Amino acid sequence: MLTLTCPYCGIAAEETELQPGGEAHLKRFGPGSSDAEFEAYLFARRNPKGVHFERWRHAYGCGKWFMAARDTATLQVYGTYKAQTPFPTPEIVAAIQHRHPQWRPDFDATSPTPTSAPEGLTQ
């Protein structure tokens, strides 16, 4: 069972109170983008064994979307943070590295928005 703490209302919500929203931190490719970028934005999703960032909605609660960092293999939850956050917060990264010292973020948290589709997913 997965229990995530909603960062908006502070409730530790059990999985059935939440609605899954798929991979987090996708960058939208719309008009003006290449076909490959647009296709990757629509269909290409990561499916890692290990650290993963996801969107969840507190459906049977405050109704807000939030982000969660968790391990898809062990179900360990590294933390949750608000949906308005463009990148996983330093606290989340620290929590992940506490468990996996070798793990390195594959995003540049100094840039204002995600700049590319997930590596290896574009053609």
Added chain:
Amino acid sequence: MAEALATISQVQDRGMIQIRADLAQAGDAIAEAAGLALPEQGRITTDGNRSLGWMSPDELLLVLPLAETAEALAVLQDALATEHALVLDVSDMRAMFRIQGARALDVLAKLCPADLAAMPDDGLRRTRAAQAACGIWREPGGYALIGFRSVADYLRAILAGAAAPGTGLDPR
């Protein structure tokens, strides 16, 4: 035959007003218009007659006697006239139940994936009761549960079923 775990009754004399606004900005105006202190995150404030519950970061629910609803609605709308806010009478949209009795918690524990025993005395917990969304808070002698009126029959049935005699959760 053993007694039911709790007495389930549907409450018909309560009105509800939904308030959506930026609580940091309009909180004081709402509290004054509602006549109650602004509840903190996940809490409900009450004066015995009216209750003001925290539903989400931008939503409050005022529960009050049905006869006072129209007047309170006007007062709140007036108080929030200059804010980007929504004040709506949702009395007919919601159904409210009282679960009264020493083992009321057993009834709710069967239906909700929430640790209601750990809920603070003035807590308001939004969760689900079986398949229906609901909100729960404590009242003297038990709990109050609100849900959508469209599923009121369902809520009444599952509450009655969970309160069936001889189905307590404690070991016999």
